[in-house]
Amino acid sequence: MLIPAIRIVTFLEVSPGNGSRIELVEVGRGRPLRALAADLESRGVISSARLFTLLARFRGGDSRIKAGIYQLHDGMHPGQILAKMISGDVYQRIFALPEGYSSYQVAEMMEKRGFFKKEAFLDACSDPTLLAELGIRAKSVEGYLYPGSYNMLPGKSERDVVREMVTRQRAMLESCIKTTPAAPRHLSHREILTLASMVEKEAVLPIEKPLIAAVFENRLRKGMRLQSDPTATYGVRAFGGKVTKQDIMRATPYNTYLIPGLPPGPIGNPGREAIQAVLSHPPVPYLYFVARGDGSHQFSSDLTAHNEAVRRFLRTPGAPPGGSR
Numbered sequence: 109m110l111i112p113a114i115r116i117v118t119f120l121e122v123s124p125g126n127g128s129r130i131e132l133v134e135v136g137r138g139r140p141l142r143a144l145a146a147d148l149e150s151r152g153v154i155s156s157a158r159l160f161t162l163l164a165r166f167r168g169g170d171s172r173i174k175a176g177i178y179q180l181h182d183g184m185h186p187g188q189i190l191a192k193m194i195s196g197d198v199y200q201r202i203f204a205l206p207e208g209y210s211s212y213q214v215a216e217m218m219e220k221r222g223f224f225k226k227e228a229f230l231d232a233c234s235d236p237t238l239l240a241e242l243g244i245r246a247k248s249v250e251g252y253l254y255p256g257s258y259n260m261l262p263g264k265s266e267r268d269v270v271r272e273m274v275t276r277q278r279a280m281l282e283s284c285i286k287t288t289p290a291a292p293r294h295l296s297h298r299e300i301l302t303l304a305s306m307v308e309k310e311a312v313l314p315i316e317k318p319l320i321a322a323v324f325e326n327r328l329r330k331g332m333r334l335q336s337d338p339t340a341t342y343g344v345r346a347f348g349g350k351v352t353k354q355d356i357m358r359a360t361p362y363n364t365y366l367i368p369g370l371p372p373g374p375i376g377n378p379g380r381e382a383i384q385a386v387l388s389h390p391p392v393p394y395l396y397f398v399a400r401g402d403g404s405h406q407f408s409s410d411l412t413a414h415n416e417a418v419r420r421f422l423r424t425p426g427a428p429p430g431g432s433r
Contacts, residue, residue, distance in 0.1 A: 119186060120186060131151045131180050132178070132199060135174070135175050141161055148160060154186055160189075160190075163187070173194060174195075176198035176199070199259075199261070205254070205257075205273070213346060215230045215233070233248045245298075246373055249270055249274055251298070252277050284384055299370060300383060302370050302374045304382040308377075308378040313404055317385035318390055321389040322389040322392050326393070335356075335364055337351045339365075342362045343362060394407040394409055395408070396411070398421050400421050
C-alpha cells in the first residue's frame with residue numbers, strides 16, 4: 109500500500125512533541141529494526157514505526173545503528189534520531205574518580221553530583237557479601253577503586269559501580285605487575301596498593317613518585333617508621349597537605365608516626381603512576397624528604413642533611429614536623 113506523500117513529509121519534518129518527553133532507549137546488539145522502531149513509537153518519540161523503518165532502510169542505517177543507550181526526546185525529527193544512532197552518540201553521564209581520593213571522598217563526590225547518597229555508597233564499599241564476591245579480605249574496598257571515568261548508566265546500583273571500579277583497578281594492578289620484570293615479590297597486592305596510596309597522597313609532582321616510593325621502601329628495609337603525614341589524618345579528616353602535632357600524636361591503626369611498618373591497608377585509591385613507582389623505583393639512598401613549599405621535595409640520605417633541609421624549608425617557629433620524613 110502506497111503511503112501518501114504528505115504523510116511522509118509530515119513524518120520527516122514535524123516532530124511528535126515539543127521536546128518535553130525525554131526517553132532513554134537501549135539498543136541491544138542485533139536488535140531487529142522493526143522492534144526498535146515499535147519501541148520508539150510506543151514511547152512517543154516518533155509518530156510512525158513503519159515510516160521510521162522505511163527511512164532507516166532507505167538511508168542504509170538498519171545495519172549501521174550502533175548498540176548503546178540513547179537519550180531521545182519527542183522534539184527530535186526522525187532523521188536526527190537515526191543520525192544519533194548511526195554515529196553512536198550514546199547517553200553519557202560521566203563520573204571521574206581522581207587519583208588518590210579515599211572512598212569517603214568518592215562517596216561525597218557521588219552525592220554532590222547527584223548519583224548516589226554518600227552513606228549508601230559507603231555501605232556498598234564495606235558490604236561483606238560484595239567484598240567476599242570480589243575476593244577482598246578487608247573491611248572495605250579502599251585502595252581497590254580504579255581512578256578513571258565511568259558512564260553512570262541508568263539502573264546502575266552502588267554495588268554495580270563498586271564492582272566495576274574494583275574490576276578495573278585489579279586489571280590495572282595485574283597489568284603493572286606483569287609488565288614490570290623486577291617487581292618486588294615480597295609485597296602482596298594489598299601491600300602494593302597500600303604503599304601506592306601513600307605515595308599518591310604525598311606526591312604533588314608525578315616525577316617525584318618513584319623517589320617517594322624509594323624512601324618508604326628504604327625505611328621499611330631498615331625498620332624505620334614511615335612517618336607519612338597522610339596516614340596521620342586518615343579516617344579523621346581529608347589530608348590537605350599539612351598535619352598538626354595533635355594529628356601525629358593521635359593513636360589510630362593507620363598513623364605511621366606511631367605504628368611500625370605499613371598501615372593495615374590503603375589510605376586512598378592510587379593510580380597507575382603511583383603503583384608503578386612502588387613496583388619499580390630508582391636505587392637511591394634517600395631516607396627522608398621535606399616539602400619545599402612549591403610542590404617539590406628535598407630528599408636526604410641522612411638525618412643531619414634532613415634536619416638542615418627542615419630548617420631551610422620549614423622556617424615557621426614552633427611548626428609541627430608535618431611535611432617532613
